[in-house]
Amino acid sequence: MEESLHKIGEVGPGHRSGFAAILGKPNAGKSTLLNALVGEKIAIVSDKPQTTRDRITGIVSTDDYQVVFVDTPGVIVPTDRFNEALMFRVREALESLDVLIHLVDATDREPANERLEELLAGVRVPSRFLVMNKTDQLRQIEGVDVVRETALRLGLDPERYTQMFAISALTGDGVPALMEATVARLNPGPRYYDPEQLSDRDERFLVAEIVREKVFTNLGDEVPYAIFTETEEFTERPNKDFIRVTIYVERESQKGIVIGDGGAMLKRIGQEARVDIEQLTGRGAYLELWVKVRKNWRKTDFDLNNFGFKAKSKNSDAKAQRRKEKRS
């Protein structure tokens, strides 16, 4: 770790850095916001709740600062082991933060559940932002403070927040102001990542996520929750990278749904994913998709481990480094 920090390059004495986590209910628009802040698509997005299953960072670097935004799974009251594992991921993201962004869908009727309230109350963080998202869906009335009105309508106490914002992660409205305010809250500190790096996740992970997004956006209610994706091969080649991703389903019948009539659905998923993958890597891609059954993967510990739920991420390495620096 020390060695890699040296490679990141010297920064000026006024350099500031820090972590900002985005927390909220499923579907609030957390991943859309992460992408808007970074200006690139890193996290996958769909209109289905619980799209995000893991922490994903988006890194914004300039000569003067580096801010690491952390997207998290939507907070729910867990009813099974799989969801308990998701909430473990959320708790991990809340360690050693500078800014907590509580993102609320301004059109929602209930902005929090008991688990989210518990997390919000328990986290120790210097700055708390209340961010009202999807304000493009609200009717603007002249002379009315949208954020305050919405906070009060949703039963949120403005006094508990350092600052409040109204944004649309979709149109980008208000996002620069949120970015600026986050940067203003950073403390002097080093770069944790290479300034060229946009996420702590590697291309293999992001590619598997893109395929998962296409399953979420193309298939009905149930099947997307029964799948997980894994990049089995990623070979860089001069003309086109060769990429093989497996889509795991829980049952044989789901396999048929993912493949579709005469393979039409799998073809569509593959075509849409390839476009996004090429956008991400900036190179041509040949994408091969396989569908396999992994019975009841959501219920077995082995498979939760296997798709990375208990593995330590690079993000926690950067945070550990930061804690070490704080102590010394």
Ligand SMILES: Nc1nc2c(ncn2[C@@H]2O[C@H](COP(=O)(O)OP(=O)(O)OP(=O)(O)O)[C@@H](O)[C@H]2O)c(=O)[nH]1
């Ligand atoms: N109208 C509108 N829709 C938005 C906005 N932000 C996000 N959305 C939509 O809301 C849906 C959910 O967005 P996501 O970014 O996946 O939400 P999330 O909070 O990451 O959801 P989970 O990962 O499931 O917890 C998608 O259909 C987005 O296009 C916004 O500002 N305005």
Ligand SMILES: [Mg+2]
């Ligand atoms: Mg998400």
